[in-house]
Amino acid sequence: MPGLEDLYREIILDHYRNPRNRGELPVPPAHAETGFNPLCGDEITVYVQTEGDRIVDVKLAGQGCSISQSSASMMSTAVKGKTIDEARRVVSTFKGMMSVHEQRLGGDEAERSSDALAELGDLVALQGVVKFPVRIKCATLSWNTFAQALDAVGAPNH
Amino acid sequence: MPGLEDLYREIILDHYRNPRNRGELPVPPAHAETGFNPLCGDEITVYVQTEGDRIVDVKLAGQGCSISQSSASMMSTAVKGKTIDEARRVVSTFKGMMSVHEQRLGGDEAERSSDALAELGDLVALQGVVKFPVRIKCATLSWNTFAQALDAVGAPNH
Amino acid sequence: MAIDVTAVKKDFPIFDQEVGGKRLVFLDSAASSQKPRAVLDAMDGYYSTTHANVHRGVYAIAEEATRLYELARRRVGAFVGADDPAEVIFTKNVTESFNLIAYSWGRANLGRGDVVVLSSMEHHANLVPWLQLAEERGIVLRYLGLTDDGRLDTSELERELDGARLVSITACSNVLGTLTPVREVADAAHAAGALVAVDGAQLVPHVPTEVGALGADFFGFTGHKMLGPTGIGVLWARRELLEAMPPFLGGGEMISDVRTDGFSPAELPWKFEAGTPPIAEALGLAAAVEYLEKLGMDAVREHEKALSAYAIASLTERFGDDIKIHGPLDAGSRGGLISFAFKGIHPHDLSQVLDEHGVCVRAGHHCAKPLMRHLGVAATARASWSVYNDEPDIDALGDALVDADRIFS
Amino acid sequence: MAIDVTAVKKDFPIFDQEVGGKRLVFLDSAASSQKPRAVLDAMDGYYSTTHANVHRGVYAIAEEATRLYELARRRVGAFVGADDPAEVIFTKNVTESFNLIAYSWGRANLGRGDVVVLSSMEHHANLVPWLQLAEERGIVLRYLGLTDDGRLDTSELERELDGARLVSITACSNVLGTLTPVREVADAAHAAGALVAVDGAQLVPHVPTEVGALGADFFGFTGHKMLGPTGIGVLWARRELLEAMPPFLGGGEMISDVRTDGFSPAELPWKFEAGTPPIAEALGLAAAVEYLEKLGMDAVREHEKALSAYAIASLTERFGDDIKIHGPLDAGSRGGLISFAFKGIHPHDLSQVLDEHGVCVRAGHHCAKPLMRHLGVAATARASWSVYNDEPDIDALGDALVDADRIFS
């Protein structure tokens, strides 16, 4: 059985206790999306401010458990300053890491390449979450919400 | 386990092979009711002809298994010539005999009095049916249908 | 007679094991209880000796299966004082029971503007079916409020029930633990000309129950929370209501005749049991009921009330203001559970740390999101008990909370 | 590899016993099959080690319960070629599956005058839900006819499907045994702009099945007929259909958010699984599927086809014109059953006498009353087989028929 130390790494607790980029941004010009975790009722709002194709600011509001809060916090530092395309790649790498659970069920897909994981930096600390499948939704809540915001920002009528 | 000889008594097979009172009666003056056995799809039509409060003729149409056919046949001979009230009492005694299954489930009611059963004559041969609960609906189909016909005949607007 | 928990635990195979090297401290029976061996044996015995489809077979094992299934109906009905088996319908869970009420009675009787009264502490099972009907038909939902200490507020009952067609409330909140004054609400509802539906999912496993004494017209409960198997629930309702209601699910068993252009429904209760019913599950539920009856529901209630009192007292003593227990604080006003907040630690994190100590509690919105909004929280942690729990289980919860505090503070 | 029936019978505890002093000759698997020990063990093992409610628990045994339940979904889906678990919905039986189609897709898409095409050999499960919709909404039902030898008559398909919105047919008649040309009907239906629902209740247990190859848009089947437990069925449907459909049953698990004035449904497949699902039953069904896969569905099909051929040949040889077997006489055109009439003896009486010999067959209308009217009978006797049947079982049926003749002639 995986132990708590796999889940609650020090860096995760640090981001939970000292969340980065908390706050709101005026909408517009920023774009905001809200996501729900149907399991526990957690809600998160992600504010994204772009200039051209670059993400110049990200802010986070809402509440959640240590995993969803720290994942959001780490995400915000990871994507701030990146182009939309670069951010999309980070999202996809992160979600790939989180889908190990699905693979375990299916049992037929290879492990993520360690190269791709290296890109994630601190976020790799969240890898332990996949050993706690119910918590995966906590870790991915902010990412899915952020991805929706990117889609809206990138949409032609924006 | 109850054996077939409890079910297929000679008198039952006799009524099955040589059903009494098969046929139809003109409606009106006779009254007709049709009943279904939802278990097997059997249908029976009971024709009842009264004069005053006396049942002067009963005829039976439809199809069914040996139990439903012989029960109907015996019923017709038992109630023909009786008053409506007398016939109702036979119905109730017969249905009481058939409800032993219910008692077995509940397990708390006494056996029918043998006096009442004596009234039923040949019909007592059907007592074995209660050991085969699914067949009770076969035995009671014509009786329920007949009782409905009596209700209709006795109804004020008839 | 008091419950001998050591003996009871031996009846539940799941407690034979350790989980992750720890004794299993199962405090999530309100989500789903564990099952005694007698329940598993009833189902295995059935499958191993006399399984066959029910109601239509004319051979010995099918007759026996039918007899056992109908006997289970009587036993389960009798357990809640429902003595007419025609009024006892087996569903797949209590959620289906409430959908049956909403789809069949609701769609036949309710139209635009008709008022259905719920409470602010309903489980989604007694909420979403009415929201669906509101969306589809324009019925109006009204919610009875709560007092500050989490009881049903009946101070304005007469006004709130005015013009209602149906009052549908839980007998015991699965979040607050609060027992509601069902009889008082039912009497007021009947006086106002409304029918009364009661969600007994958290009542029946824990408190002696008589549908008649409650004044209910409809009453639902669910097997897996009362030591029974998954896959079975119950709807009891008064015969005249069931007789007047149109069928809900259509299919085999629920008809007396089918033509290419129409059908006639079967008699009660089969009219509402379309398709092959949960046969083994009904037998398992009957065995669960028998197990509870052997312990005695009065004893079960006393045992669980004592545990609630112990939990409230000991946790408050250990943690003072660091723990906030939702709902009324006297054990007599609640069923077998407490929901709580602890030092601002998110319930998910609490539950995760507790699990490390073998302590299973539930964290989340408990399918009662409107109540969560009312409480101003996204989630709570909930510990709940059944016949196999004892004070050491509650102590283990307290010990694990200390550890959670260590990690997150 | 051929099926070793002696070995297989040992896997089914019910065959360990004698019934009334006789060997159990179970020929009623089309009503409900027996269960191998592996299925009972899967459920007991689950209850004894890791039972907890699924999807919301943050503790080890709840996570494991969730993992096993979702794994069961994948396994059961894969068994019929449904590889996207979001498209695999657990219901309580196939009857609920068809009600789900009719209530959710039907009520969202069908109105007065819309045509739904069925066949004349549908089970009430795929009949009554449409009759209910006809009564409620005024949809129009059209019935594909049968050929004289009991096959689906497809000679007028194009005309009959003209203007249809949905074609809903069985893949295998539970009365005649006929396999229907599902693909041909599906292609014609799609060409006519109609969707296709298929009742696989009598197909999946007996014939290798791929929902894609059948061309189905909706596909339902039921656990207890395929060596699985009671209390569970399946609805598979194409994702885009399920996504567009409104929820059916409302309650816990099927929502992503609930407010006092509305709700948002959850993702697939949970959107259609309200309340606590049949968890143990899903695991039992997965074990049944594994058992069938180990035997190999091709081998199962060959075994049962051979039994059908043997039954038709040997009974015809023994009884000549005294026995009338309904439906096509070549075993390749049928699933694992025969319905028959014998010497004018009522099927109830036949079944009763057969039971005395330990031979279990079904007698009745088999929940297919319109087909009974078409055949001009009130009832038939039906013998059906599964992996545990062999030629001596059919011989026992023949011997018992001789005795029935003795009693009733």
Ligand SMILES: Cc1ncc(COP(=O)(O)O)c(C=O)c1O
């Ligand atoms: C062809 C067919 N469809 C549907 C059903 C209904 O199955 P269930 O009762 O499991 O819903 C049956 C069996 O009774 C059947 O044979």
Ligand SMILES: Cc1ncc(COP(=O)(O)O)c(C=O)c1O
């Ligand atoms: C009060 C209450 N009502 C209804 C339900 C729903 O029960 P089920 O999921 O068995 O339908 C629950 C439990 O989840 C409950 O606690």
